[in-house]
Amino acid sequence: MAVVNTGNNGTTERxxxxxxxxxxxxPPLRKPSFITWLADQPYVLLxxxxxxxxxxxxxxxxxxxxxxxxxxxxLRWAGTFLVVAPFAWPHLQRDWPAMRRHIPLLLALALTGxxxxxxxxxxxxxxxxxxxxxLIQSSGPLFVALWALVLFGVRLSWMQAxxxxxxxxxxxxxxxxxxLSALADIQVNSGDISFAGALFVFGLYSALMAKRPKINxxxxxxxxxxxxxxxxxxxxxxxVSAGNPLIIDTLTIATVVFVVIFPSTLAYxxxxxxxxxxxxxxxxxxxxxxxxFGSVMAILLLxxxxxxxxxxxxxxVLAGIFAASRRGSAxxxxx
Numbered sequence: 265m266a267v268v269n270t271g272n273n274g275t276t277e278r279x280x281x282x283x284x285x286x287x288x289x290x291p292p293l294r295k296p297s298f299i300t301w302l303a304d305q306p307y308v309l310l311x312x313x314x315x316x317x318x319x320x321x322x323x324x325x326x327x328x329x330x331x332x333x334x335x336x337x338x339l340r341w342a343g344t345f346l347v348v349a350p351f352a353w354p355h356l357q358r359d360w361p362a363m364r365r366h367i368p369l370l371l372a373l374a375l376t377g378x379x380x381x382x383x384x385x386x387x388x389x390x391x392x393x394x395x396x397x398x399l400i401q402s403s404g405p406l407f408v409a410l411w412a413l414v415l416f417g418v419r420l421s422w423m424q425a426x427x428x429x430x431x432x433x434x435x436x437x438x439x440x441x442x443x444l445s446a447l448a449d450i451q452v453n454s455g456d457i458s459f460a461g462a463l464f465v466f467g468l469y470s471a472l473m474a475k476r477p478k479i480n481x482x483x484x485x486x487x488x489x490x491x492x493x494x495x496x497x498x499x500x501x502x503x504v505s506a507g508n509p510l511i512i513d514t515l516t517i518a519t520v521v522f523v524v525i526f527p528s529t530l531a532y533x534x535x536x537x538x539x540x541x542x543x544x545x546x547x548x549x550x551x552x553x554x555x556x557f558g559s560v561m562a563i564l565l566l567x568x569x570x571x572x573x574x575x576x577x578x579x580x581v582l583a584g585i586f587a588a589s590r591r592g593s594a595x596x597x598x599x
Contacts, residue, residue, distance in 0.1 A: 306541040307550075307589065309534035314553035316534075320527035321397055321554065322561055324389040327519050332508045333386035334499040336519070339510075341378050343524035344532075345490040352486035359479035363487065366477040370487055373476070377469035377532075378492030383499060384462035392455030398558050400459045402435035404551035405588075407467025408544050415471055424545055427588025431552040434580025438559050442573030470544045473536060481536055485529070542589065549588040552581050 302308060327336075356363075363370060389397060405428045412418040420428070440446045476484060510516065538547045556578055563570055 303537060304541070306538045306547070309541075310538040310547055310550035311553060313531045313534040313538065314550050315557045316526040316531040318554045318557035318561065320523060320531075321389070321394065321401065322558060323519060323522065324386055325394045325397065327515065328390045330511070331516055331519055332503050332510060333390055334383055334496060334503045335508075335510045336523070337379070337382040337386050338493055338496040338500045339520045340382065340523045340528050341489045341493040341496070343520060344528040345486060345493060347524060347529055348482055348486045348489065352480070352482035355480035355483045356486060359477075359483040362477045362479055363483065369472065369475060369477070370484075371491065373469060373472055373484075374488040374491035375495060376465045376472065378488055379495035381462045381466045381469065383496060384458045384465065388455040388457075388459030388462060390455065392453055392459060394558070396451075396453075396456050397459050398439050398555040399435070400456060400463060401554050402432055402439075402552055403460070404463050404467065404554075405432075405548035407464050408470045408548035408551075411467045411471035412474070412544055416474070418545060420545060423590065424549075424588045427584045427586070428549055428552075429584070430587065431549050431581045431584025434577040434582075434584060435552050435555045436577075437573050437580060438577030439555055442571070442576070470539065470548065473539045474544050476536075481533055481540075484536060485532060489528070489532075546589045549585045552585060556581050 324336075409420050409424075409428070413420075436444055436447065504510075535547070538550070559574060559577075563574070
């Protein structure tokens with residue numbers, strides 16, 4: 265530190281100390297953590313979401329008849345709430361004034377995205393084949409586009425429409441094993457209608473997410489999962505009274521743990537963040553990755569032999585998603 269002394273003759277002299285010759289060096293910038301990086305990668309987040317939801321469809325079909333569908337849905341969201349709540353509590357306290365002003369919207373999100381959507385999908389998986397479910401899953405982007413148009417007047421751009429159609433064609437190639445004429449042989453049943461209803465409802469949730477209040481993602485997940493679980497209690501009571509109670513065994517416990525962590529907590533956080541970053545219409549084509557991942561699981565886990573139609577379908581799906589999710593393809597976002 266320099267000190268200024270005033271002499272008897274009125275002159276001043278500057279006394280320098282060693283530290284005056286030291287150069288202050290800014291500390292090195294800290295590299296962002298992996299979580300920080302991931303939170304700003306919408307395409308990675310939405311791809312992981314599709315992976316987890318594909319596994320959820322495969323698992324839901326596997327445990328059909330063993331775990332009651334409405335009880336599984338309740339345990340899924342009640343478990344997710346218990347996992348998220350401790351981390352979300354500080355954010356909930358801060359966000360509550362904003363949330364209280366949007367209670368009707370938040371209740372609608374809980375009903376459409378969590379309670380009704382999943383109850384219909386798990387019930388549908390009890391009464392249909394995985395092939396049918398994967399086919400119906402591919403209609404998800406069309407329902408999102410429909411609701412966005414009806415509610416907010418958001419139209420698909422030509423590039424988005426072309427991208428959705430191309431990726432839909434890729435899904436059909438994969439699921440129908442390259443034989444598109446087999447589509448005429450698909451038998452529609454009550455499970456198919458229920459699963460389609462789930463996607464119709466989830467399309468509404470996806471469109472409404474564009475109007476969500478500006479709150480922390482953990483606050484949103486905690487409120488919607490907890491409220492959604494409460495909404496399911498009447499269905500669980502009816503299921504038990506109808507003679508379909510939950511059997512607690514290793515398979516049940518493993519199923520609940522898996523669906524709470526991956527298709528629920530992580531997938532919904534990733535999906536909500538993806539919509540926040542690129543909007544519902546650009547995020548919706550990633551639904552078409554669900555059958556892609558489903559077929560990959562069949563190859564890896566069930567020993568299915570890779571065929572040319574797999575590669576053809578993958579290329580079409582990825583090309584369609586790339587076209588529909590390009591930055592320049594976005595339509596007008598709802599204000």
